Amino acid sequence: MHSCVEKLLKWYDNHQRLLPWRQEINIYHTWVSEVMSQQTVLAVVVPKFCEFIQQLPTVYDLAKCDEETLRQLWSGLGYYARARNLQKGAQMIVEQLHGRFPQSYNEWLKIPGCGAYTAAAIASICHREKVACVDGNVIRVVSRLLALSDVWSKSGQSAIQAYVNSIMPPKRPGDFNQAMMELGATICRKSNPLCDCCPLQQSCLAFTHNCVTQYPPRKTRRTSINIELFALIVWHRQTDTFAFVKRTKGFLKHTIGFPLLSPGEVSELESILHSLPLQIFKSTDSFSHTITHHRISSRVALVQVTQKNTVAVLILQQLGFLAPIDWVSRSKTIAKLATTLDKKAFRLFLMQNQ
Numbered sequence: 001m002h003s004c005v006e007k008l009l010k011w012y013d014n015h016q017r018l019l020p021w022r023q024e025i026n027i028y029h030t031w032v033s034e035v036m037s038q039q040t041v042l043a044v045v046v047p048k049f050c051e052f053i054q055q056l057p058t059v060y061d062l063a064k065c066d067e068e069t070l071r072q073l074w075s076g077l078g079y080y081a082r083a084r085n086l087q088k089g090a091q092m093i094v095e096q097l098h099g100r101f102p103q104s105y106n107e108w109l110k111i112p113g114c115g116a117y118t119a120a121a122i123a124s125i126c127h128r129e130k131v132a133c134v135d136g137n138v139i140r141v142v143s144r145l146l147a148l149s150d151v152w153s154k155s156g157q158s159a160i161q162a163y164v165n166s167i168m169p170p171k172r173p174g175d176f177n178q179a180m181m182e183l184g185a186t187i188c189r190k191s192n193p194l195c196d197c198c199p200l201q202q203s204c205l206a207f208t209h210n211c212v213t214q215y216p217p218r219k220t221r222r223t224s225i226n227i228e229l230f231a232l233i234v235w236h237r238q239t240d241t242f243a244f245v246k247r248t249k250g251f252l253k254h255t256i257g258f259p260l261l262s263p264g265e266v267s268e269l270e271s272i273l274h275s276l277p278l279q280i281f282k283s284t285d286s287f288s289h290t291i292t293h294h295r296i297s298s299r300v301a302l303v304q305v306t307q308k309n310t311v312a313v314l315i316l317q318q319l320g321f322l323a324p325i326d327w328v329s330r331s332k333t334i335a336k337l338a339t340t341l342d343k344k345a346f347r348l349f350l351m352q353n354q
């Protein structure tokens, strides 16, 4: 075994973080934890993972879970599309594979939402397959170890993948992958790396040449896209309830919450309301929100309706949304909203309508 790898595994054996899915190898737990951990910090993932597994202990429970429960269990983790794909994957495993989990990297790649990174993590941890996981942490470690600058291009990433595959020990591929990621997350950090505690210090070229901060080079930033949106709050004042819809189009498509309208659609709404004894109230305050490279400037559009099942349905249908899927009381609204954008809009509404 490469001496570097030996030191890394020894370090991992003594310093790995105690995580609920590491206590014993369980394919379902590993899969759920890997999907949850993509783009979400561990401090948020751990309690959500425990709650998820408690409520949906098997792949069968996940496959048949209703959308409302799934949305609740995923709330706070962000990127709800991951939860939808996870459930689609569970349904595929139950219906097409009769509850048997895929057994290799290539089989995992066929599961919805399971990309190269997730498939490699599950295959190496659960099936001891020698396949490298290359994420941002691993790229940073290798870039510094080998003083590599070309790490963001396709060829650069293939070179890193090939290097990690070449040093991966055949007996402990899962531990090796987790050790590399753990080292990147806790020691070889983006800023202020703890080189004095690093098991790889002696082999690290960037450390030897005193140029750690130069690696990896900065990524060229993707240009931000500015978006203007209105969160439409349809309020039935008599019962103090609010219409939730399944967003079938536009921004945050497929999620449940308030309809999100472009300024053009708000003008359309104003013409719809013109023929009804109703008015729209647009909040003057705006709030900003960022999702990946989208910078959203949002405001609230409020419509009060007196009849839930006729007027509200008509308005939403004319705007291209399906009928409200739920009328939710004021006290339960925040807890039921899955996206931060919706929550910010509702808090703004509350401040103005106590």
Ligand code: SF4
Binding pocket: 141, 144, 145, 187, 188, 189, 193, 194, 195, 198, 199, 200, 201, 204, 206, 207, 212
């Ligand atoms: S010595 Fe420092 S820069 Fe090199 S791998 Fe370790 S933590 Fe990263």
